[in-house]
Amino acid sequence: MTRRPSLPGADELFRPTSPAESVAPGWLEAATAPGRRGTPRQKHTSKITVYVSDEELLALEHARLSLRGSHGLAVDRGRMVREAIAVVLADLDEHGEESVLVRRLRHDE
Template sequence: MTRRPSLPGADELFRPTGAAESVTQGWVETASAPSRRGSPRQKHTSKITVYVSDEELLALEHARLALRGIHGLAVDRGRMVREAIAIVLADLDEHGEESVLVRRLRHDE
Protein backbone atom coordinates (compact mmCIF):
# COMPACT_ATOMS: atom_id res chain seq x y z
CA MET A 1 0.00 0.00 0.00
CA THR A 2 1.46 3.36 -1.04
CA ARG A 3 1.18 6.48 1.05
CA ARG A 4 0.97 8.77 -1.95
CA PRO A 5 -2.02 11.11 -1.91
CA SER A 6 -4.65 10.86 -4.60
CA LEU A 7 -4.51 14.04 -6.66
CA PRO A 8 -7.15 15.42 -9.03
CA GLY A 9 -6.54 15.07 -12.76
CA ALA A 10 -5.90 17.87 -15.22
CA ASP A 11 -9.58 17.88 -16.29
CA GLU A 12 -10.61 18.72 -12.73
CA LEU A 13 -7.91 21.33 -12.21
CA PHE A 14 -8.44 23.18 -15.49
CA ARG A 15 -12.18 22.95 -15.99
CA PRO A 16 -14.03 25.82 -17.74
CA THR A 17 -15.30 28.49 -15.39
CA GLY A 18 -18.00 29.99 -17.62
CA ALA A 19 -19.74 32.76 -15.74
CA ALA A 20 -22.94 34.52 -16.79
CA GLU A 21 -21.49 37.99 -17.10
CA SER A 22 -21.98 40.86 -19.47
CA VAL A 23 -19.76 43.87 -19.87
CA THR A 24 -21.66 47.16 -19.88
CA GLN A 25 -20.01 50.58 -20.14
CA GLY A 26 -16.74 49.21 -18.77
CA TRP A 27 -18.35 47.60 -15.72
CA VAL A 28 -18.91 43.88 -15.32
CA GLU A 29 -22.45 43.18 -14.19
CA THR A 30 -23.59 39.74 -13.10
CA ALA A 31 -26.95 38.42 -14.25
CA SER A 32 -28.31 38.64 -10.70
CA ALA A 33 -26.59 41.52 -8.92
CA PRO A 34 -28.91 41.54 -5.85
CA SER A 35 -27.93 37.96 -4.98
CA ARG A 36 -24.18 38.43 -5.33
CA ARG A 37 -21.99 35.60 -4.12
CA GLY A 38 -18.24 35.30 -3.92
CA SER A 39 -16.87 32.85 -6.41
CA PRO A 40 -15.89 29.45 -5.02
CA ARG A 41 -12.45 27.91 -5.30
CA GLN A 42 -11.81 27.74 -9.02
CA LYS A 43 -9.36 28.94 -11.61
CA HIS A 44 -9.96 32.67 -11.94
CA THR A 45 -9.17 34.64 -15.08
CA SER A 46 -8.40 38.01 -13.51
CA LYS A 47 -6.05 39.07 -10.74
CA ILE A 48 -5.53 42.16 -8.63
CA THR A 49 -2.93 42.94 -6.02
CA VAL A 50 -4.05 44.48 -2.77
CA TYR A 51 -1.63 45.70 -0.14
CA VAL A 52 -2.73 45.38 3.47
CA SER A 53 -1.14 46.31 6.77
CA ASP A 54 0.38 43.69 9.03
CA GLU A 55 -2.58 44.10 11.39
CA GLU A 56 -5.12 43.58 8.58
CA LEU A 57 -3.31 40.46 7.38
CA LEU A 58 -3.15 39.10 10.93
CA ALA A 59 -6.89 39.79 11.42
CA LEU A 60 -7.67 38.04 8.13
CA GLU A 61 -5.62 35.02 9.17
CA HIS A 62 -7.31 34.93 12.62
CA ALA A 63 -10.70 35.01 10.88
CA ARG A 64 -9.63 32.18 8.56
CA LEU A 65 -8.54 30.08 11.53
CA ALA A 66 -11.80 30.86 13.39
CA LEU A 67 -13.82 29.81 10.35
CA ARG A 68 -11.90 26.55 10.31
CA GLY A 69 -11.70 25.85 14.05
CA ILE A 70 -15.09 27.10 15.23
CA HIS A 71 -17.30 26.82 12.17
CA GLY A 72 -15.68 23.89 10.36
CA LEU A 73 -15.15 25.89 7.14
CA ALA A 74 -11.77 25.32 5.49
CA VAL A 75 -11.43 28.32 3.18
CA ASP A 76 -8.42 30.24 1.95
CA ARG A 77 -7.89 33.98 2.30
CA GLY A 78 -8.73 34.57 -1.37
CA ARG A 79 -12.15 32.99 -0.93
CA MET A 80 -12.76 35.08 2.18
CA VAL A 81 -11.83 38.27 0.32
CA ARG A 82 -14.07 37.38 -2.65
CA GLU A 83 -17.01 36.76 -0.28
CA ALA A 84 -16.34 40.05 1.53
CA ILE A 85 -16.28 41.90 -1.80
CA ALA A 86 -19.55 40.25 -2.85
CA ILE A 87 -21.18 41.28 0.45
CA VAL A 88 -20.04 44.90 0.16
CA LEU A 89 -21.10 45.16 -3.50
CA ALA A 90 -24.53 43.64 -2.76
CA ASP A 91 -24.98 46.15 0.08
CA LEU A 92 -23.97 48.99 -2.28
CA ASP A 93 -26.47 47.75 -4.90
CA GLU A 94 -29.25 47.52 -2.33
CA HIS A 95 -28.62 50.60 -0.18
CA GLY A 96 -26.68 52.98 -2.45
CA GLU A 97 -25.96 56.19 -0.59
CA GLU A 98 -26.70 54.51 2.76
CA SER A 99 -24.47 51.49 2.11
CA VAL A 100 -21.69 50.60 4.52
CA LEU A 101 -19.10 51.20 1.79
CA VAL A 102 -20.27 54.73 0.97
CA ARG A 103 -20.54 55.66 4.66
CA ARG A 104 -17.08 54.31 5.50
CA LEU A 105 -15.44 55.92 2.47
CA ARG A 106 -17.06 59.26 3.26
CA HIS A 107 -15.83 58.99 6.82
CA ASP A 108 -12.25 58.72 5.48
CA GLU A 109 -12.50 61.91 3.39
Protein backbone atom coordinates in the same frame (compact mmCIF):
# COMPACT_ATOMS: atom_id res chain seq x y z
CA MET B 1 17.48 -0.47 -0.07
CA THR B 2 16.46 2.79 -1.70
CA ARG B 3 16.50 6.12 0.13
CA ARG B 4 13.77 7.58 -2.05
CA PRO B 5 10.71 8.78 -0.17
CA SER B 6 7.34 7.34 -1.10
CA LEU B 7 5.26 10.08 -2.73
CA PRO B 8 1.53 10.13 -3.46
CA GLY B 9 0.44 9.32 -6.99
CA ALA B 10 -1.20 11.70 -9.44
CA ASP B 11 -4.64 10.21 -8.66
CA GLU B 12 -4.27 11.26 -5.04
CA LEU B 13 -2.93 14.74 -5.86
CA PHE B 14 -5.38 15.63 -8.61
CA ARG B 15 -8.61 14.06 -7.39
CA PRO B 16 -11.92 15.74 -8.26
CA THR B 17 -13.57 17.68 -5.49
CA SER B 18 -17.10 18.96 -5.19
CA PRO B 19 -17.78 22.52 -4.03
CA ALA B 20 -19.26 22.71 -0.54
CA GLU B 21 -22.58 24.42 -0.07
CA SER B 22 -22.20 27.64 1.89
CA VAL B 23 -24.98 29.12 3.97
CA ALA B 24 -24.94 32.81 4.83
CA PRO B 25 -25.67 33.68 8.46
CA GLY B 26 -28.92 35.54 9.11
CA TRP B 27 -27.25 38.93 9.51
CA LEU B 28 -25.63 38.56 6.07
CA GLU B 29 -28.77 37.50 4.22
CA ALA B 30 -30.09 41.06 4.09
CA ALA B 31 -26.85 42.32 2.56
CA THR B 32 -26.61 39.73 -0.22
CA ALA B 33 -28.60 40.49 -3.34
CA PRO B 34 -29.73 37.64 -5.61
CA GLY B 35 -27.01 36.80 -8.10
CA ARG B 36 -24.29 38.57 -6.12
CA ARG B 37 -22.09 35.84 -4.65
CA GLY B 38 -18.38 35.38 -4.24
CA THR B 39 -17.01 32.67 -6.45
CA PRO B 40 -15.99 29.35 -4.93
CA ARG B 41 -12.48 27.99 -5.23
CA GLN B 42 -11.79 27.71 -8.95
CA LYS B 43 -9.37 28.97 -11.55
CA HIS B 44 -10.01 32.67 -12.02
CA THR B 45 -9.17 34.56 -15.19
CA SER B 46 -8.48 37.96 -13.63
CA LYS B 47 -6.14 38.99 -10.87
CA ILE B 48 -5.60 42.10 -8.77
CA THR B 49 -2.97 42.90 -6.21
CA VAL B 50 -4.10 44.46 -2.95
CA TYR B 51 -1.67 45.67 -0.34
CA VAL B 52 -2.73 45.31 3.29
CA SER B 53 -1.12 46.22 6.57
CA ASP B 54 0.40 43.58 8.83
CA GLU B 55 -2.55 44.04 11.20
CA GLU B 56 -5.11 43.54 8.41
CA LEU B 57 -3.35 40.40 7.20
CA LEU B 58 -3.20 39.05 10.75
CA ALA B 59 -6.92 39.80 11.24
CA LEU B 60 -7.75 38.04 7.96
CA GLU B 61 -5.74 34.98 8.96
CA HIS B 62 -7.35 34.99 12.42
CA ALA B 63 -10.80 35.10 10.78
CA ARG B 64 -9.82 32.21 8.48
CA LEU B 65 -8.75 30.12 11.45
CA SER B 66 -11.93 31.05 13.32
CA LEU B 67 -14.05 29.96 10.37
CA ARG B 68 -12.22 26.65 10.36
CA GLY B 69 -12.12 26.05 14.11
CA SER B 70 -15.47 27.41 15.24
CA HIS B 71 -17.60 26.93 12.14
CA GLY B 72 -16.04 23.97 10.33
CA LEU B 73 -15.42 26.00 7.15
CA ALA B 74 -12.04 25.37 5.53
CA VAL B 75 -11.67 28.32 3.16
CA ASP B 76 -8.65 30.17 1.87
CA ARG B 77 -8.06 33.91 2.20
CA GLY B 78 -8.91 34.51 -1.46
CA ARG B 79 -12.34 32.95 -1.02
CA MET B 80 -12.93 35.06 2.08
CA VAL B 81 -11.98 38.24 0.21
CA ARG B 82 -14.23 37.35 -2.76
CA GLU B 83 -17.17 36.74 -0.40
CA ALA B 84 -16.49 40.01 1.45
CA ILE B 85 -16.44 41.89 -1.87
CA ALA B 86 -19.73 40.27 -2.89
CA VAL B 87 -21.36 41.28 0.41
CA VAL B 88 -20.14 44.88 0.20
CA LEU B 89 -21.22 45.26 -3.45
CA ALA B 90 -24.65 43.77 -2.69
CA ASP B 91 -25.03 46.24 0.18
CA LEU B 92 -24.03 49.09 -2.15
CA ASP B 93 -26.59 47.93 -4.74
CA GLU B 94 -29.33 47.70 -2.12
CA HIS B 95 -28.63 50.75 0.04
CA GLY B 96 -26.68 53.17 -2.20
CA GLU B 97 -25.88 56.31 -0.22
CA GLU B 98 -26.60 54.54 3.07
CA SER B 99 -24.39 51.52 2.30
CA VAL B 100 -21.56 50.59 4.60
CA LEU B 101 -19.04 51.18 1.79
CA VAL B 102 -20.19 54.74 1.05
CA ARG B 103 -20.34 55.64 4.74
CA ARG B 104 -16.86 54.22 5.44
CA LEU B 105 -15.30 55.87 2.39
CA ARG B 106 -16.87 59.22 3.25
CA HIS B 107 -15.55 58.90 6.80
CA ASP B 108 -12.00 58.55 5.39
CA GLU B 109 -12.20 61.80 3.38
